[in-house]
Amino acid sequence: MLTIYGVHRSRASRNYWLAGELGLPFASVPVIQARRLDDPLAADASLNTRSPDFLAVNPTGLIPCxxxxxxxxxxxxxxxxxxxxxxxxxxxxxxxxxxAEMLQWTMWAATEVEPHAVKIILALDTRVAESEQGRLAIRGAAKALKTSFQRLDAHLAATGHIVGDRFTVADLNLAEVFRYAMSEPQLFDAAPNVKAWLAACQARPAFKAMMAARLCEPE
Structure with missing residues (x-):
């Protein structure tokens, strides 16, 4: 039996979505981020990334696992x-x-796209975006993402997919990374193939099921 450690409001969303696409039975252990708790080591604290029980499974203290x-x-x-x-x-x-192409595109997304895109989502999640510093950070991240959006847009022009002529794990991986930039519509308007591709990925039943579960979790 597959066990996924992590909440849907984390990068574990990617694994929950894929498990749904594959129709895999799995157990979910909702480990939350320690930063969300005042005292993650309190006796009554929810299972979190600093909990000894979780560290016994994953000593890095990161979700998902x-x-x-x-x-x-x-x-x-x-x-x-x-x-x-x-x-x-x-x-x-x-x-x-x-x-090899799936690995290549996934590595590209992790190294070239996510470091910038995550700045946007973190600013929004922490409400830093409401400050001048936050707005500058988001604008800087969006500017840094333009080249990546252009590259992916040109690639998708042929088949509308990352690898081959069908939806694959590469599409799912990249869709979850590019989702972090959805608050910046100008990036997608300038890359219509990316915009259409992401909409198609997010129209899939397994994605919708994952997002429904995500919305049921506390922020």
């Missing part, structure tokens, strides 16, 4: 590549080349 029949793994995007590879089907690579 999975336990797949005794195999413990961290890093949300890598977890998705692993689960897709293990369970196969249309979301997985059909050839070694496709698998």
């Amino acid at each position: 999975i336990d797949d029949g005794g195999f413990v793994m961290t890093e949300s995007l890598a977890i998705n590549l692993y689960l897709a590879r293990k369970h196969g089907g249309p979301l997985a690579g059909r050839t070694v080349t496709e698998e």
Whole structure:
């Protein structure tokens, strides 16, 4: 049985979405971020990333984390590549080349896109965006993302997908990274292929189910 540690309001959302796409049975252990608690080590504190019980599973103290029949793994995007590879089907690579492309695009998103996009979502989540400093940070992040949006837009012009001619784990991984920039519509208006692609990804039933569960969680 697959166990996913982490709440939907975290990067664990990526793993919950993929599990839904694959139709995998799984157990969910809602570990929250320690920063959300006044005293994460209090006796009555919710299970969090500093809780000894969670650290015994994942000493890095980060979510998400999975336990797949005794195999413990961290890093949300890598977890998705692993689960897709293990369970196969249309979301997985059909050839070694496709698998390499999925890894390439996922690494690109993690290194070139997410560091900027996450600044936007963090500013919004912490209400820093309401300050001048926050607005400057968001504008800077959006400016830094323009080149990445242009690159992906040109790539999607051919088939509308990241790898091959179908929705794969690569689409899911990148869609979850690009979701962080959705508060900046000018980026998507300037990249219509990216805008259409993300809308198609988020129209999938498994994404909608994940987001419904996310909305049920406290902020």
